[in-house]
Amino acid sequence: MSTSHLTRLPPGQVLTAKFPILHYGTIPPFDPDSWTFRVFGEVEERLEFSYSEFTQLPKVEIVADVHCVTRWSRFDNRWEGVTFKELMSRIKPRAEARFVMVHADGGYAANLPLDVLLDEDVLFAYRLDGDDLRPEHGWPLRLVVPKKYFWKSVKWVRSLEFMSEDRYGFWELRGYHNDADPWQEQRYSEE
Numbered sequence: 521m522s523t524s525h526l527t528r529l530p531p532g533q534v535l536t537a538k539f540p541i542l543h544y545g546t547i548p549p550f551d552p553d554s555w556t557f558r559v560f561g562e563v564e565e566r567l568e569f570s571y572s573e574f575t576q577l578p579k580v581e582i583v584a585d586v587h588c589v590t591r592w593s594r595f596d597n598r599w600e601g602v603t604f605k606e607l608m609s610r611i612k613p614r615a616e617a618r619f620v621m622v623h624a625d626g627g628y629a630a631n632l633p634l635d636v637l638l639d640e641d642v643l644f645a646y647r648l649d650g651d652d653l654r655p656e657h658g659w660p661l662r663l664v665v666p667k668k669y670f671w672k673s674v675k676w677v678r679s680l681e682f683m684s685e686d687r688y689g690f691w692e693l694r695g696y697h698n699d700a701d702p703w704q705e706q707r708y709s710e711e
């Protein structure tokens with residue numbers, strides 16, 4: 521176990537068993553009757569899922585490590601939810617769609633290339649370690665992108681905007697690195 525810990529911990533990170541809570545703004549209220557998940561932008565058809573439609577989508581369990589840009593990592597998080605790929609099988613992107621802005625309640629957003637989101641381990645999670653996600657960790661739904669720093673894992677996610685050109689999200693506009701690969705320590709952009 522100790523050697524695998526060494527190889528599993530990206531450079532400059534410290535392992536924690538706790539689960540720190542970090543976000544901008546306040547925890548948004550959740551009403552299952554009015555909650556929707558929308559898909560818009562460079563798609564052939566806009567989509568809208570109700571809460572019950574979204575939670576009826578086929579679900580998976582994915583165990584993955586979390587790496588936060590503030591230097592903590594947490595191993596073996598057991599997420600349950602819907603993979604991005606599963607959702608994508610219902611979306612018809614236009615040929616020019618190459619990037620996605622992931623929007624949350626309350627104005628937070630993160631941008632990602634579509635090919636990164638199509639990785640097998642990317643999911644919209646509603647459970648963690650056998651329990652419903654806690655409100656402060658993104659309930660009722662958060663994106664999880666295990667191979668990127670955790671700011672790309674948008675909590676309280678409400679919509680996906682397909683884009684032909686890349687645009688910066690909340691932290692990318694404030695100097696965080698656009699690519700966010702923990703193994704390459706892509707923490708901040710260099711200008």
Ligand SMILES: Nc1nc2c(c(=O)[nH]1)N[C@H]1C(S)=C(S)[C@@H](COP(=O)(O)O)O[C@H]1N2
Pocket residue numbers: 539540541542543544545588589624625628656657658670671672673674675676677
């Ligand atoms: N909606 C929303 N999602 C967000 C954030 C935020 O401010 N708002 N912060 C991000 C950052 S910087 C981090 S490190 C993680 C923290 O997730 P946690 O509070 O579950 O540990 O959420 C990410 N997702």
Ligand SMILES: [Mo]
Pocket residue numbers: 542588589590670671
């Ligand atoms: Mo963060």
